[in-house]
Amino acid sequence: xxxxxxxxxxxxxxxxxxxxxxxxxxxxxxxxxxxxxxxxxxxxxxxxxxxxxxxxxxxxxxxxxxxxxxxxxxxxxxxxxxxxxxxxxxxxxxxxxxxxxxxxxxxxxxxxxxxxxxxxxxxxxxxxxxxxxxxxxxxxxxxxxxxxxxxxxxxxxxxxxxxxxxxxxxxxxxxxxxxxxxxxxxxxxxxxxxxxxxxxxxxxxxxxxxxxxxxxxxxxxxxxxxxxxxxxxxxxxxxxxxxxxxxxxxxxxxxxxxxxxxxxxxxxxxxxxxxxxxxxxxxxxxxxxxxxxxxxxxxxxxxxxxxxxxxxxxxxxxxxxxxxxxxxxxxxxxxxxxxxxxxxxxxxxxxxxxxxxxxxxxxxxxxxxxxxxxxxxxxxxxxxxxxxxxxxxxxxxxxxxxxxxxxxxxxxxxxxxxxxxxxxxxxxxxxxxxxxxxxxxxxxxxxxxxxxx
Amino acid sequence: xxxxxxxxxxxxxxxxxxxxxxxxxxxxxxxxxxxxxxxxxxxxxxxxxxxxxxxxxxxxxxxxxxxxxxxxxxxxxxxxxxxxxxxxxxxxxxxxxxxxxxxxxxxxxxxxxxxxxxxxxxxxxxxxxxxxxxxxxxxxxxxxxxxxxxxxxxxxxxxxxxxxxxxxxxxxxxxxxxxxxxxxxxxxxxxxxxxxxxxxxxxxxxxxxxxxxxxxxxxxxxxxxxxxxxxxxxxxxxxxxxxxxxxxxxxxxxxxxxxxxxxxxxxxxxxxxxxxxxxxxxxxxxxxxxxxxxxxxxxxxxxxxxxxxxxxxxxxxxxxxxxxxxxxxxxxxxxxxxxxxxxxxxxxxxxxxxxxxxxxxxxxxxxxxxxxxxxxxxxxxxxxxxxxxxxxxxxxxxxxxxxxxxxxxxxxxxxxxxxxxxxxxxxxxxxxxxxxx
Numbered sequence: 007x008x009x010x011x012x013x014x015x016x017x018x019x020x021x022x023x024x025x026x027x028x029x030x031x032x033x034x035x036x037x038x039x040x041x042x043x044x045x046x047x048x049x050x051x052x053x054x055x056x057x058x059x060x061x062x063x064x065x066x067x068x069x070x071x072x073x074x075x076x077x078x079x080x081x082x083x084x085x086x087x088x089x090x091x092x093x094x095x096x097x098x099x100x101x102x103x104x105x106x107x108x109x110x111x112x113x114x115x116x117x118x119x120x121x122x123x124x125x126x127x128x129x130x131x132x133x134x135x136x137x138x139x140x141x142x143x144x145x146x147x148x149x150x151x152x153x154x155x156x157x158x159x160x161x162x163x164x165x166x167x168x169x170x171x172x173x174x175x176x177x178x179x180x181x182x183x184x185x186x187x188x189x190x191x192x193x194x195x196x197x198x199x200x201x202x203x204x205x206x207x208x209x210x211x212x213x214x215x216x217x218x219x220x221x222x223x224x225x226x227x228x229x230x231x232x233x234x235x236x237x238x239x240x241x242x243x244x245x246x247x248x249x250x251x252x253x254x255x256x257x258x259x260x261x262x263x264x265x266x267x268x269x270x271x272x273x274x275x276x277x278x279x280x281x282x283x284x285x286x287x288x289x290x291x292x293x294x295x296x297x298x299x300x301x302x303x304x305x306x307x308x309x310x311x312x313x314x315x316x317x318x319x320x321x322x323x324x325x326x327x328x329x330x331x332x333x334x335x336x337x338x339x340x341x342x343x344x345x346x347x348x349x350x351x352x353x354x355x356x357x358x359x360x361x362x363x364x365x366x367x368x369x370x371x372x373x374x375x376x377x378x379x380x381x382x383x384x385x386x387x388x389x390x391x392x393x394x395x396x397x398x399x400x401x402x403x404x405x406x407x408x409x410x411x412x413x414x415x416x417x418x419x420x421x422x423x424x425x426x427x428x429x430x431x432x433x434x435x436x437x438x439x440x441x442x443x444x445x446x447x448x449x450x451x452x453x454x455x456x457x458x459x
Numbered sequence: 460x461x462x463x464x465x466x467x468x469x470x471x472x473x474x475x476x477x478x479x480x481x482x483x484x485x486x487x488x489x490x491x492x493x494x495x496x497x498x499x500x501x502x503x504x505x506x507x508x509x510x511x512x513x514x515x516x517x518x519x520x521x522x523x524x525x526x527x528x529x530x531x532x533x534x535x536x537x538x539x540x541x542x543x544x545x546x547x548x549x550x551x552x553x554x555x556x557x558x559x560x561x562x563x564x565x566x567x568x569x570x571x572x573x574x575x576x577x578x579x580x581x582x583x584x585x586x587x588x589x590x591x592x593x594x595x596x597x598x599x600x601x602x603x604x605x606x607x608x609x610x611x612x613x614x615x616x617x618x619x620x621x622x623x624x625x626x627x628x629x630x631x632x633x634x635x636x637x638x639x640x641x642x643x644x645x646x647x648x649x650x651x652x653x654x655x656x657x658x659x660x661x662x663x664x665x666x667x668x669x670x671x672x673x674x675x676x677x678x679x680x681x682x683x684x685x686x687x688x689x690x691x692x693x694x695x696x697x698x699x700x701x702x703x704x705x706x707x708x709x710x711x712x713x714x715x716x717x718x719x720x721x722x723x724x725x726x727x728x729x730x731x732x733x734x735x736x737x738x739x740x741x742x743x744x745x746x747x748x749x750x751x752x753x754x755x756x757x758x759x760x761x762x763x764x765x766x767x768x769x770x771x772x773x774x775x776x777x778x779x780x781x782x783x784x785x786x787x788x789x790x791x792x793x794x795x796x797x798x799x800x801x802x803x804x805x806x807x808x809x810x811x812x813x814x815x816x817x818x819x820x821x822x823x824x825x826x827x828x829x830x831x832x833x834x835x836x837x838x839x840x841x842x843x844x845x846x847x848x849x850x851x852x853x854x855x856x857x858x859x860x861x862x863x864x865x866x867x868x869x870x871x872x873x874x875x876x877x878x879x880x881x882x883x884x885x886x887x888x889x890x891x892x893x894x895x896x
């Protein structure tokens with residue numbers, strides 16, 4: 007079938023090539039590599055990497071533990087701060103977080119490989135199913151968590167550790183949220199997201215109910231009535247519409263659906279892809295869709311972004327990854343019209359853009375790119391219609407620093423809150439901190455039984 | 460081009476780099492390879508007396524400690540003297556010396572502490588054409604349990620006695636190899652000199668256990684679950700060796716006694732330091748065992764280039780140059796004041812200087828300045844201890860800057876006194892001698 011046949015087709019490549027293309031982006035470090043990499047850590051005081059980590063993992067400590075032959079202790083250091091440390095090790099944009107802050111950049115422009123070291127330690131502990139946490143005595147409290155993504159799982163785990171019972175509701179069939187549905191396949195191979203969910207849930211005291219959507223199967227008011235507290239860890243279910251001529255034509259798809267389908271596919275050969283693909287957007291979703299389209303055998307993949315390279319949300323590393331896989335990234339192009347042939351996508355006409363006094367305007371010049379498939383990665387939206395009286399701003403839930411919403415008994419964290427950073431690691435931090443806040447609120451509301459007696 | 464030719468107690472070699480008596484010099488095959496690589500001389504692995512040779516363990520002979528990236532920093536061994544027949548060794552030595560007449564070939568010898576034993580072996584060695592002998596009074600394991608090696612080296616009277624026999628029964632120059640497993644290295648050196656030795660070589664290896672296996676609780680290297688102390692060598696022992704060499708070089712009783720420097724020499728720099736502290740040449744083992752014989756080429760070119768850069772024409776220009784600067788603590792200038800200075804352009808902001816100073820020293824380095832991570836020396840607190848320099852991962856980022864005479868020392872609030880003054884005259888010293896007296 008090959009890469010040059012027009013149309014949106016599956017099976018463009020031999021099966022084996024799919025396997026190669028979607029194998030681990032960063033293969034795990036072996037023991038020797040981990041020792042060499044860990045030796046490079048300076049054990050900085052008040053380390054900049056640690057400050058840069060949204061979950062404040064004690065990075066110098068966990069690396070030193072690897073260096074001294076104690077990967078299990080290292081994993082505990084990581085999980086103490088971030089129970090999803092295994093996934094974060096795979097998907098964190100470390101090049102803009104811990105590894106960017108590493109003093110080795112100043113020293114020799116090459117940071118300690120913090121992400122891969124974190125994966126080394128967490129893989130060992132998880133492969134041994136080493137459990138570090140035991141539940142505190144039952145508190146008798148029951149908390150509802152909405153969303154089994156990174157924020158919800160981190161929150162549920164910390165609540166369970168503190169002795170509370172947790173029920174997690176999730177609209178999808180599987181837990182994990184974006185870890186399961188929203189990450190490029192080559193960043194989380196071997197069904198790691200589900201393995202991690204199992205690892206997190208094995209603490210006990212957490213019941214997950216799938217296929218349960220807020221606003222459809224239950225309301226926030228129901229939860230507030232039935233539970234002692236509620237944590238909202240919802241994802242962004244909506245996508246921005248492409249409001250141009252032909253925007254709904256066959257062949258125009260949401261990048262998030264494409265990415266999700268890829269993750270659920272075993273061989274990837276069943277995922278159809280165009281010969282010439284255009285991806286609209288400048289964030290991580292655009293990169294993930296474009297790279298994977300290329301890996302599926304598309305002949306040409308072009309990312310079109312309406313602003314400049316410096317404005318792209320995708321990190322430099324991700325942009326380089328895309329171009330290294332053969333994706334073209336073009337800037338200052340804004341979609342104007344989808345060109346159709348026989349009702350199907352045949353190309354896209356774009357306006358050239360420029361910044362005029364800080365305001366994006368079109369220059370009047372246009373261009374056409376031939377395409378049989380177009381992915382929209384132009385932003386996701388939070389569907390808040392079911393949240394009632396909850397205070398919102400900019401389409402997101404307003405919380406304080408601990409994750410408390412405007413409603414009593416209701417906390418929130420992750421992408422659905424104002425200031426959410428569209429990062430797994432930030433969502434974990436917010437879920438964890440909300441759990442601690444809930445725990446404190448219980449302690450204040452009702453002092454421990456022993457204290458009363 | 461610097462002249463690296465070495466004349467050590469009449470033994471000539473094209474450069475001052477000899478291989479020490481050890482596994483690399485146990486047989487002709489290795490020594491031939493060493494000479495091809497460029498080594499100036501070898502001290503053949505220690506010969507024992509005629510008869511059935513010693514036996515070695517059949518398990519691990521080496522233990523080690525490592526630094527970053529598993530760089531070998533210290534090695535210990537429990538290998539004994541040569542376990543090959545005496546005559547096989549002698550034959551090979553003779554052949555190798557014939558093949559390489561311009562290289563130094565020294566025989567290391569260890570026989571029982573009896574006059575006849577020495578009297579018997581010396582003519583045999585002399586017949587090989589060897590340039591000299593080295594008396595192994597240092598080996599700290601195995602042989603010492605049998606009254607040889609360091610068991611002799613730890614008793615100055617025995618050293619003097621054996622050296623005297625050797626000088627009596629051979630025309631060959633005698634180098635006495637000293638053990639560091641002793642309190643005061645000057646005593647055996649003086650004894651060797653009293654016995655008439657031509658030179659001393661040091662240090663031999665140091666009694667050591669490199670590690671303990673935490674699964675089996677056996678010391679390493681482990682022979683069937685048990686271990687024995689071995690001889691420690693490699694880069695880790697260099698500071699100990701340098702001090703012992705310097706002690707002998709500056710001791711009025713042994714000053715001028717030729718020294719062959721040994722102990723962790725890994726690079727040309729190490730070698731140059733030994734030479735500066737009074738060694739006439741150097742012997743190397745662990746570096747060769749770690750990297751192979753080729754490293755001598757780096758040592759030769761490095762020493763030569765450094766000498767050229769500094770205008771030293773021959774080894775004599777270098778030898779002993781640092782000895783006058785080695786003194787006792789009581790003579791150090793207490794009016795000398797230095798302060799650490801951090802080069803902000805070189806600083807990578809790891810914070811190690813701060814935490815070392817804050818936790819363990821004098822609270823003299825900032826962590827934040829105006830709310831920004833910034834490491835700077837607080838001169839009012841800095842005692843000039845140099846710890847920050849040593850923990851900093853960037854070389855030359857932190858330097859010790861001497862205060863000029865008359866400058867204000869912000870810590871003491873006093874100007875720096877231009878005059879030399881030491882503890883012997885310090886008012887706080889109850890033993891202070893009055894200058895007027």
